[in-house]
Amino acid sequence: MTWLDFVALIAATGVPVNAWLYEDSIIAGWREWFIAWGDYAIPADAADFSPTLWQRSRARIAQLLSCRFCMSHWVPVMLIVAFFIPSLWMPSPWSTVIKFPVYSLAATRFSLILGYAANKLRHRDSDPEADTDNKE
Numbered sequence: 001m002t003w004l005d006f007v008a009l010i011a012a013t014g015v016p017v018n019a020w021l022y023e024d025s026i027i028a029g030w031r032e033w034f035i036a037w038g039d040y041a042i043p044a045d046a047a048d049f050s051p052t053l054w055q056r057s058r059a060r061i062a063q064l065l066s067c068r069f070c071m072s073h074w075v076p077v078m079l080i081v082a083f084f085i086p087s088l089w090m091p092s093p094w095s096t097v098i099k100f101p102v103y104s105l106a107a108t109r110f111s112l113i114l115g116y117a118a119n120k121l122r123h124r125d126s127d128p129e130a131d132t133d134n135k136e
Contacts, residue, residue: 001084005099009076009084012105017071031065038062079105 001009019025039062040055051059064070083102087095 005084005102008099008103008106009079010106011109012079012102013072013076015105015108016075017068020071021066021068034065035062038065 020027020031022028025031038058038060040051040059042049064074079102083099087098090098
């Protein structure tokens with residue numbers, strides 16, 4: 001992994017995390033499904049209810065998928081597994097081409113950061129990453 005790959009990986013991590021956790025995202029339905037999947041109902045008549053290992057595991061997975069801090073730890077690992085490790089066994093041009101999704105996520109992140117900085121310089125309160133509009 002080169003320094004450029006490492007910087008791209010750092011920048012690329014925030015984009016899937018923000019897209020997954022954004023309330024009005026097109027993938028918000030999936031996130032809500034995972035949260036509902038991990039939720040278990042406690043029976044009203046069971047005073048000493050103890051969830052099964054499967055119920056606790058599902059709840060933990062749902063919790064991991066709704067925690068920004070937790071996701072910022074395992075998303076880079078998934079990007080490495082999906083794009084950087086396979087590039088080690090690919091011939092010359094394809095070893096770079098397979099990393100393009102990570103580079104494009106990093107470019108998205110940098111463009112959002114630059115847009116945010118430009119808005120701050122123009123004394124606007126809008127945040128392009130949070131997709132808020134500036135009502136002046």
